Amino acid sequence: MKPVLLVHGGAGRVPEDGGTGAREGLEVAASLAWRVLEEGGPALEAVLAAVQALEEDPRFNAGYGSVLTEDGDVEMDAAVMDGSTLRAGAVAVVRLVRHPILLARAVLEEGRHVLLVGGAAGGRAGSPALPPGGAGHAGEACTMGAGRAEQNPGTVGAVALDRAGCLAAASSTGGIVGKRAGRVGDSPLIGCGTYADARGAASATGDG
Numbered sequence: 539m540k541p542v543l544l545v546h547g548g549a550g551r552v553p554e555d556g557g558t559g560a561r562e563g564l565e566v567a568a569s570l571a572w573r574v575l576e577e578g579g580p581a582l583e584a585v586l587a588a589v590q591a592l593e594e595d596p597r598f599n600a601g602y603g604s605v606l607t608e609d610g611d612v613e614m615d616a617a618v619m620d621g622s623t624l625r626a627g628a629v630a631v632v633r634l635v636r637h638p639i640l641l642a643r644a645v646l647e648e649g650r651h652v653l654l655v656g657g658a659a660g661g662r663a664g665s666p667a668l669p670p671g672g673a674g675h676a677g678e679a680c681t682m683g684a685g686r687a688e689q690n691p692g693t694v695g696a697v698a699l700d701r702a703g704c705l706a707a708a709s710s711t712g713g714i715v716g717k718r719a720g721r722v723g724d725s726p727l728i729g730c731g732t733y734a735d736a737r738g739a740a741s742a743t744g745d746g
Contacts, residue, residue: 542698543588547564548599549744571587571588580622580700581620581706593637599712602636605716613717615629616641616710616726617732619739620706622736626728627644627645628653629641630722630726631659631720639708642708692743695708695732705734707732707739708741
C-alpha cells in the first residue's frame, strides 16, 4: 500500500512572516516521518517522529515551544494511538519535559492505563529515552512565551498510513495561552482530540 502522511502545526494565527518559518519546521518533521514510512516502518513510529521534531522546534506550541499558563508555567498534553491495535497512551499537565509525546508513548507501551496526569505522568522523565527539559526549559519558554501571546501558535499533530495499511495518530500541545493551571484540552483525550483505528486517523487542533 502507498504510504500517506499528514502533519499539522496548529490553527493559531499566521505570523507576520506569512508562516514561512512554520512551514520549514513542518517540512523537517514531515521529512523525518516520511523516511520512516518509505523504509517500510510502522505508522506509529512515523507520527512519533514527526511530533517529536515539532516539539523540538520553538516555533510551535508543543514541547520546547509551549505557551504559558496564567501563572507563567508550562503545562503540556500529548497523546498517541495505534490504529492497528487500538492501543493508546496520553499524558496531561506535565512539566519540565522536552518531549511529552514520548511520555505518551511510554503509557501506551506499558498498557496499564490510557491517560496519566501531572506528576504521575512526568515522573517518567528520568528514563534515558525521555530527556527532561531541565530547569532551563521553563525559564526559556517563559522568555519566548512573553512575546507570543498574540500569535497563540497551535497544537501539533500527525497522522499516517503505512505500507502494511495500518494507521496511527499523535498530538502534542502546550495548551491555550494564559490558561488556568491544571487545564486539560482535547488533545490528550482519545476519541476527542486524537484517534486512530482501521478506518481512519485524526489529530485535532483549536481551542478544544
